[in-house]
Amino acid sequence: MKNRKVGVLIALSLILIAAGAACARKTPSDRDAKAPIVFDAQRGFPSPKEITIRNVTKEEVSYSLVPLGSNAKPEIRKLAVGAIDRVRAVDTMTIAYEKYGREVSYSLYPGKPYSFRYDSGGKIDIWQGSHGRGDAEDLAPFVPTPPEVVAKMFELAKADKDSVIYDIGCGDGRIVVYAAKTFGAHGVGIDIDPARISESKENAKKEGVEKLVKFLMEDATKTDISPATIVTTYLLPESNELLRPKFERELKPGTIIVTHNYIVPGWEGKEINSATLTDTSGTEHTVFVYKK
Ligand SMILES: C[S@@+](CC[C@H](N)C(=O)[O-])C[C@H]1O[C@@H](n2cnc3c(N)ncnc32)[C@H](O)[C@@H]1O
Incomplete structure (x- = not known):
């Protein structure tokens, strides 16, 4: 398999580490514990008093949850493949699970989505998610x-x-805005997060490429x-990998698919180019190019 990159995982790990450090000062409280959880269906995101944990792995995941700093016995929970756990969380929660034969724990923040995914070594880890x-x-x-x-992707x-x-x-x-500004190309950006779509529209306006x-x-x-x-x-x-059948079904022959850092599993035979480059912060990135 091609040189898989762990940029997102590293970024997320840093976020999680930073988050862990920041929350060590917080103390949990049970205020509002009886208030109903209102899932914000319009945004599709956890409400401010909820944490969502999704299981994106191919196995049931077992973990424990307890409010940060609480002496309560951690609650053991199991999450089926593809399921989402919606946890009432007024304050930061500590999640613990087993990795490499020992318990690891992280802080999870109210109002945030998380996912269990495999890391680059094939072990289950908790990642920040995009929505609940x-x-x-x-x-992602x-x-x-x-x-x-x-x-580099467009080159x-x-x-x-x-x-x-x-x-x-x-x-x-930024990707479609860059292509519109640089080449005059048409672009469509799709995102599930309304905040991202607002930013995208603002960026397009700022760069004068709304049309x-x-x-x-x-x-x-x-x-x-x-x-x-x-x-x-x-x-x-x-x-x-999940999108590959959609690419195969919907895209015209000759369509170019460019991925940042992560391959399209199963499309090894369709890869026509790749390049590795270092960004201004010194982080390495790989671009993979496929032709349908
Ligand atoms: C790693 S970011 C990439 C952003 C951009 N393409 C770039 O390269 O700078 C992934 C994006 O996918 C979005 N996303 C996650 N699940 C999605 C879904 N089911 N449909 C549409 N967008 C989704 C997230 O909200 C997030 O903005």
Whole structure:
């Protein structure tokens, strides 16, 4: 298998480490413990008094939860494959599970979505998620692609003014905005997070390319991507794998798929190029190019 990168995991680990350090000063309280959890269906995100934990692995996951700093006995919970645990959480919670034969624990914050996923060594770990919607896949949390990597993606994709770019999970819209500004190409960015779609629209306006780009707030696994000539992703490998049948079904022969850091599992034979580069902060990134 090609040189898999762990950029997102590292970024998330840093977030989790930083989060752990920050929350050590907080103390839990049971105030509002009886208040009903109101799931914000419109945003599809956990309410401020809820944590969602999704199981994106291929096995049942066992873990314990206890409010941070509480002397209470941790509650043991099990999560089936694909299920979402919605936990009432007024304050920070400590989650613990077994990894490499020993217990590891992290702090989880109210109002945030998390997922159990495999790490690059195939072990189950907790990652920050993107949303808590039960009716949609969580393809990856928001981590933006650095500008120099965006430029490399389009250089390798040989984009021009006739390109039609679809960015699956567009974040702040930077990928389609870059292609519109640099080549005059049309682009569609899709993201499930309304905050990201607002940022994308603002960015397009700021760069004066609103007429060339469109942003859709929806589950990208359900969007028709057949008009694309170039598809871009910065998603976790299991998400690229999940999308592969959609690529095979909907994309025209000759469509270029460019992925940041993570391969499309099962498409080894379709890979036509790749490049590794270092961003201004010294982090290495790999771009993979596939041709349908
Ligand atoms: C790693 S970010 C990539 C952002 C952007 N493409 C870039 O490279 O800078 C992944 C994005 O996927 C979005 N996402 C996660 N699940 C999604 C889904 N089911 N449908 C649409 N977007 C989703 C997240 O909200 C997040 O903004």
